Amino acid sequence: MSTLDTRELGTLQRWQRYIHGHHWRSSAEEFDAVKFGFWLFLSTEVLLFGGIFCAYFIFRSLYPAAYAEGSQALDWRWGGLNTVILLISSYTMAASIYCVQKGLFSRAKLNLVITLLCGLLFLAIKILFEYTPKWSGYFFVLDPALSHHAATVVEGKTALFGLFQYVEGYGGKRPGSLFDHPFAQNADIPMWWSVYYCGTAIHALHVIIGMVLIFRVLLRVNKGYYGPTHYTMVEIVGLYWHLVDLIWIFLFPLLYLIH
Amino acid sequence: MNMLLTIANIFSLDWWHKAWLRSDGATDLARSTDETGMFLWWFCAFWFVFLMALMFTFVARYRRKKGQIAPRSPSHNTPLEIAWTVIPTLFLVWIFFKGFWSYMDKMVAPGDAVMMDMRAWKWSWGLTYPNGSETNAFTVIGARQVPVFYIPAEVNIKLRLESQDVMHSFYVPDFRTKIDVFPNRYTTTWFRAKAPSGAKVHPRSIAEVESAKASAASKGGRYTGPEYIETLAGEPYEDHWIFCAEYCGDEHSEMAAILRVVPAPAFDRWVETIGTGSLSPIELGKLLYARKGCSQCHTVDGSASTGPTWKHAFGTARQFTNGESYSAEQMSDVAFFSNYARESILTPSVKIVSGFGNQMTPYAGQLNDRELNALIAYIMSLGVNPPPVTTEGDAPADSSNPNAGDSQGAPAAPQPQ
Amino acid sequence: MAATHDHAHHHGSYLEPKGGFWTTVVDWATTVDHKKIGVMYLVAILFMFFLGGVAALALRLELFEPVRTVVDATTGASKITGQMFGNPDAGGIGAGNNLYNRIFTLHGAIMVFMVIVPSIPASLGNFLLPIMLGAKDVAFPRLNLLSWYVYVVGSLFAVAAIILGGVDTGWTFYTPYSTTTDADYWRVTLMVLGAFTLGFSSILTGINFVVTVHKLRAPGMGWFDMPLFAWALYAAAIIQVLATPVIGITLLLLMFERIFRVGIFDPALGGDPVLFQHFFWFYSHPVVYVMILPGMGIISDVLAVQSHKKIFGYRAIAFSSLGIAGVSFIVWGHHMFASMSELASMVFSALTFLVAIPTAIKVFNWISSLYKGSIALNAPMVYTLIFLFTFSIGGLTGLPLATLSTDLHLHDTYFVVAHFHYVMMGGTIMAFMAGLHHWWPKMFGRMYNEPLAILGALVVFIGFNVTFFSQFFLGARGMPRRYASYVDEFQLLHQISTVGSFILLVGFLIHLFVFLASFATGRKAPANPWGGLTLEWLADSPPEEHNFPHEPIVTHGPYDFESVVPHHWDPSDYPIPEEHRAVASH
């Protein structure tokens, strides 16, 4: 998208000065095409996660016992909380598009910031309450689940200035050959953790990418690149963020709710 | 159809049959597969010739001529297009069913089939007979010593296949069938080998083998027929290759074996006599050397291969990739060497001899103690100065035993048939 | 249409340097012009084709003798290559087949991921699609440039993996071998990362083409006024978009498996190797049609133009392209008949036969298009005929591979090798050569030496068939693929094949000379040397910066030869009878 700074329109906002690419007939056509192109990209994303869903589907069918045991080791409350967070962020993202369309820039920025914060919160919960304890056995001190381990908390075995408490016999729910959970009933249970970590990690990666894009949009909204007549990037990034949400909408029940 | 026949008369059917198939299928199913294949060949040949004839006629007929343009001609013709859509489709449906039925025949073993266990590993095959024994016959393909699996003729045999490491694929060209072999899973295949033609029979005496070897040597070739086996003297046999058809690494192309079909009664006599109980440690070790696939990577004559040669392994200093090194004195000590050899066989990755890759499959769980000791005894017997042999009746390392010489095969050896 | 073409405001060809040497280099490196990007792709792909070709020749040399020769040769040269391919012992003790295995992996990976998949779409397609549609550029020019750089980066990863010691997994990366081999090295991971990266480049190109076809067709160009090459590119692009992400996740999981030992595919960790094969072929079968469909498009176009004949059954060909694209997603199982369950094998075999139908339709249409044409036997046309010849063989030999009982015998033998070389090389590469000659004047503004080019084509044709037809017999006689040494019985056929491969080399060297010579001494190309009716012949040779001075308006179909005088052609050279010409005036 090229902007013409050379024009004698210094007084105008950048978005008012925007003119479409030379090979398009109109910015409307360009907008439509860009959206279509991005939907094509989204379909590739869907199929990318399709691989994860396929692996899940196959292994759950092959090793139902292992998957039942595995899903029991996840806490639906963290999953549910993360779902709510992502849904809210999706709303704020959509709202920010509306605000840009209406030229309400300060509200747009606010919405974008909230979206970013939601993303951060999502990642924080994943890392502090989901990955770290399961992988290493170190619980975040604020983790409610810690209360169930009062008996097995190893005194003095802490990490990061006591922010993490080690719980004997809990950790080691790692994938594949790293698996170290001594109380598994089922030799196939590492397969569950393989799919769990691969799926959620790739999703988390998408969350991070989405946040980077949103941050860029935030900056450019601030600089006045986007406005009622030109907000293509805002819309595109919004679509991407909604897709990230969409994937999680399916991952959540698959991992946390189906026993 | 009569078109087919005219083509068939122009070229002799038989010629093409020989060109495509190196020999007739060795099972009924293989023969039916050949029929399908040859039918497909003529089907394809017909369409190809037809299309090319049209093409070249048109090209010759409608070359461009200066100052003339193509006359108007129909740019589509619905009935014609429907015709050349529907007619091939009908052919295809028929071909599909033809292939499908004989595929199911290949897949579904008869209820009375005798089950045998076939194991594949990097890079050899091992067959366990119903009585728990394994073959003791070996031959040479190319420069490699490969096992010979005796199979009774006209008996339904069902193989249960499993792999010890990576994927392999059990492929017998003469049976026109192939099945992939997986670790941690079984696959099965079955066959009913046709009776040997009688063109080739087992030697009736050691002298006969010797003369055959001599004549082969005189021709610059190499005798790859069976050794003299008492229980099989004079019995007809038919050899079929076993190949690994799924890429499995370094020695993939050496992972071959021979399926030797003999009359069922002869097989029963033979399979009773191949227990290993009577063998001395060194003989047994020599047998295992071939049977367990050691011969794929380790030579006994000091020549190059994937793994270090066993000749003089006992009594030669070793340098390992992890920096350790054993002196010749240490390696000459029986106890010390035995422990080193045992470790290297069971968990090879612990000490890798410098200059070699970490290629070997661990044999933990594949050898019992007697076999392990036998192998070590055999390796030591190939050493710089082998320890005195306590067991009676074992042959020296360079005996005339066929298995000993096999690994020093001339590069281009005639194949087993 | 020629009326709208006005030489008054002529912008100058896209090839004109923008100043000094470095200015020009920077201009090319940062260009968003689809034509320049197409040419850059062409150069990169031809270089990779050269690398893969050298590897192929090395393989054929090795197979000249039944036992290991090249690999075991104790010459210093092989020692050096041995070190290069991560096997310090090559030529020394225990060379094994390491070197051979690494070379055939190199050949397969380069030829598939870096040559054939991008060959036609990314080079000729990039250059021609917008011009054929009468557009100024592809939908997303900067994305287009990005895809080229991604391609280069991916190729660098792969080449790095080779220089770091080579990869011996085979281009299919079958687990568990690929997850366990060279466990202590990063090469395999690097190679997989390379393939993963190349996938992105392929996706970007696909998205670009789909949107371009949807949104940037010139005024008056309905869907059925598009050249068939555009149709084919469109179908191929759809496959690229829908299939490539699956190889993405496959390779990603493969990398996880090697790095973190998560076991989704490795049975030793509880995974399932057959699952990997499904993942892999869900991409890699459709992608076979990404390779061949654009080739078919080129053939349809070249054949119509070079014989000045309305293509027979335009809609049939267009729809069969889409049909193939659709069916290609439900037949991948025929790569796995030896490892799949009986039920799935049956279903996939039945579905596989479906592909034969649209393909057969295309061939019938092409051949009947020749009927009553005015056929010019120049290099593009010769290559088109070669395509029809070799591709028919490739297609027909697909039948015994789709038939379950015979496939159990032929699977993973040289029969398969011959089959896919007949389709991929005899199909895609031959069509690529046809298109390259056909549009060479358009791309570079110079004609090539016709007789020499035809000679090269014939040598390639002979070499190709000698090389690969013998391999059909090898396979049917039971010679498994990926073998470095084999039983003596196969030697004669292998030697024939090796000889053929060097004839092929000669043929391609002739072509190399022809192309270089055309730069040096080729005469200036007219705008429309073959008398084509599609829009690219309306543009100059080479086209100007933005392809057309005005946006062209399409008033006739792409192949209405019997009613329209080709642009830039003298009507007296093109005597259309009046009663027909009347039709043209709509």
Place this chain on the structure above:
Amino acid sequence: MAHSPANSAAFNELDPHGFEGHGQHAAHVIIGPFTLRLVLAALLFFTVLTVGLAQLEVGIQNYFHIVLPWWVNVVVAMSIATVKALLVMAYFMQLRYDNPINTILMLFTMGALALFLFFTGLDLLSRDVIEPQKAGAIVAGGTGKQVVGTGDKPLVVAARERFMQKLLDKHNGNVAAAEAEFEMIKADVSPHHHGHGHDGGHALPDANRTFPRFGTSGALSADDPHHAPASTGH
């Protein structure tokens, strides 16, 4: 090929080939905050619903001892997820007001995904249709030739032995003490599952009692691969 001439007078510059239809203007729809909030509310409601139903199923099974068929759980969760996804796509992603081509594209994508799952499942889940032996479950570390550090034991067995070894070191070799602590820790793990409100707290069965088939090398000695001897690993 019949060809319809383009009339350049009636030619619409913005919509050169009448493909987009109403897409042109639809692309610029503005969805008001009211709609958005409504959708958000619906999404949150469905989230609560799906979690609640999942818990309900668990409760029914544990307290009323009514065993629901396995698919109830799946169907409920998945259909709710689908509804949520449709809401997001239709309103947040504006598919409802957008150029229909995007919707068609998504349908195609879903089609491809469905084919992918269906045919892969068709193979991997029907291995034993003809030959029961082919259905053998793949046991992690079954042949044990590839997994670092497990010898020829399944991963879990190896993991358990590693863990016991840790306890032994801790009690410097006192087996009894180690066993005792092992039991104690195990007892403490099951309440953890209580706490997370998953199952009705059925204690984990003795981890050493049963294992799946000990990989093919172990099963070879057995007549029937399905009832191979229990692991000889310990």
